[in-house]
Amino acid sequence: MNTTPLYRQLANHYLDAIRSGTLKTGERFPSIRLMMEKHAVSLSTAVQVCRELEDYGVLEARPRSGNYIRQPDKPQKTSPIALVQPLDTGVYVGIHEQVSSVLKASQRALIKVNFASAYCAPELYPLKTLQDNMVKSLRHDSCLYGVAGSTNGNSALRSLLARRALTTKANLTAERIVITNGATEAINLALRAVTQPGDTVAVESPTFYGLLQILESLNLRVLEVPASAHTGINLNALQLLLQGPEKIKAMIVIPNLQNPLGSIMPDANKARLVKLCAEHDTVLIEDDTYGDLVDTEQPLSTLKHWDRSDNVIYCASLNKTLAPGMRLGWISAGRWHERVEMLKHTQSRGCEALSQLAVSAFMKTPSYERYLRRLRKTLTQQRQQMSEAITRHFPIGTSVTHPQGGTLLWVELPRRHSSMAFFHEALKVGIQISPGDIFSNAKRFNHFVRIGCGAPYSPKIDEAVQTLGRILKNQG
Template sequence: MDALPLYRQLAAHYQHVIDTGTLSPGSRMPSLRALMDRHDVSLSTALQSCRHLERYGYLEARPRSGYFVRQPHKPACEPVAEPIARLAEPAQYVGIHERVSAVIAQGRLHPVKFNLAVAVAAPELYPVEALKQAAIRALRHDPTVLTSAAVPNGSAAFRAVLAQRALSARIAVSRDEIIVTHGCIEALNLALRAVAQPGDVIAVESPSYYGLLQILESLGMKALEIPASAQTGISIEALELAAQTYRNIKAVVVVPNFQNPLGAVMPDASKARLVEWCEAQAIPLIEDDTYSLLSNDDTPLSACKAWDKTGNVLYCASLHKTLAPGMRLGWLIAGKWQARVEMLKHAQSRANEVLPQLAAADFMGSSAYDRHLRRLRLALRDQREQMAEAVATYFPAGTRLTVPQGGLCLWIEMPGRASSGRLFEQAMLAGIGIAPGVMFSNSDRFDAFFRISCGQRYTRELNTAMRTLGRLAAEP
């Protein structure tokens, strides 16, 4: 058996220290700097160890105060089992659109009161009034913005703010290297079209966001599903094994921070290793970094792009989850494919509307954006914990769940041979929407899984819906 990662070894040491009472509940955990000096580890390792202990209830993070010991508790649900680093299944693409379309069609036939299938926060968690005022200021400053031609590649002001904000993810980029898109979906479309052709094989995480699988099918490309862990993301070992069998992999697509649907965060060492491997294999790496700002705390997460020295990483992101779903603002840093992506963007959809970009630039350029993100993170953290507690309370014994440290979703595994397709149909009749596992793969491997969103405030009515969902999951 392989040795535990260094951060897990360090976490196990302090778990023993807490279990034996050397560090009692309420006492302060050694600072990250102290852990680095005492154990000769990196900041990343120290931080991952504390987050691991926090995930399992041994520590709690207090704003601007560090980590403190809390009363240890047994996880409410056993974590989702780790995947085996096996050979990927043959690349395919036929069928996912029909699966997703069938789920969406049923949703339209049966209006739901609680739509837990959509990975987005409730409208009231976004800064509605502040964005309205920002748009008004933009119109006052330039009344002709709605009647003037849109700017190629996007507003200079918006791209400048994006370049400044990218520093928190350790990305050094100029505004001229950023191309504004219609959400992250268009960014992914452009990135794939820039590096691959119909019939090409694209390596993706498994399970994978169904929207990406739909894109691949629409482009005539083949998805090669690589096992991914709810703890550490894509298995690089399995990817390396797949590359020895499939010599025609043209790109790798990953969501390294709070992967959809697993909620996994790749360790920095794995991000660096993946970037280095893709560069050595001359395989473009397409990164979807939509969720990284939705962590439990204000500690920035690094992007894979941070380790890119040659422009081999195409970085895609959006404001759809963090600021304003209605704006449909995304962007792409295309690296060595900049010129090709600019051409494809012009041919596919032309430039984005300028007014939303100006409003977003106004708001994101101020400290109000940072305050909004803190409020959103706290709200989502509370909602994730409440939803996870509801799953542990109402769902049948043996239900498995790895609670992520950020993002918008929970990925739940039902015990036995339970079918999420059957649960989806029964839940729809009860006015509850979920995303069944068959949407997240071209195979039936995840039929016992489903994804729910934690974007809604946890009300008494939502608690009743979760109780109903748990009862339906327990039915034979």
């Protein structure tokens, strides 16, 4: 039985909320009446709770206005009951631990300039058009939120995606597309459809750390295949691995504007990769998150285009190209479609309808292509400016990739530099970068960093690049 008086238990409850930031300085504290109602306590208990919190220095009463959370100006009394320790976000092994520690350190820091993001700056996205489309959609169908959408997603959007895929020479059908919560959900679904825990899945090395996290969270074993910034995955190395003793159940490849390398696989390599995987009965999961951000007007071909045996699962996303906040992605799983549909249904049901309507209304107009054309030009320029600034400010011996699209640069530091030490030093002055260590389980990239160029180049960014250069020179 809990012998702590009720008012103290409640005071501790709110104290925890204040300490964890759920209730913030300056916010109004729940009224006495609300506390009596919600916690079924008497007037005197509710008043005592407030007194106790005032005593801790975290609550102030403002005449005729109520109680407000305040910053304590004296050391706080120790809580009579030990506060609940913040829950660990999970038990991580391998890359999870490293990625989580990097993400946590970044969350704790006061970030002034973020070079760790792969997104474009918000002002580069067509937000006004999308908002207008949302309003129109709601006006047109005021009952929209009263009905649950289909598991597969909006059929008009699926048709538009299938039609657009034709330009990348992939043949997708609207009936076999499932709209997902970003590429992340699409890849999760693909892996769950074709693997069992304990199976081995191959990835490029380096690769997007989010993929390594997904594999780990699904208890899959990871095999890393070397990749280059010029032509992507090394097919000879892959062939040797496929012929080796370990069965590779699936392989995830980012053929176009690979993250972090920025490589685009030549068509001949795409064709060979698809053939190799089919011959070895290895399911090929294509992650085409960045394809639409290529500099050229000519769309890039997809692996799906070369797929003759329905062995490629195509995953893509609008989160980099159109609207990160909408979290829209999609999957075309071919012969695994029914299984993916079932998994999506059991996992999360269909995606929210309004954003799909807003996107399809935009995508069916010529403005969409015009918007993408503009975005590509802007990114080309931003990457160019960033690349020149890095060359100017970073130490001699630094090398930078020159991707033909996208938002990312992969920077190799002179060997004596540790990217993790660089990451922590940069964070201290409010600059966030992605250390190479998190892009692989093998410790091969600990002198690389990934720099995002999604924001328009500005004096503030230039100053931040200069600061990064200074940090590196001091470290050297």
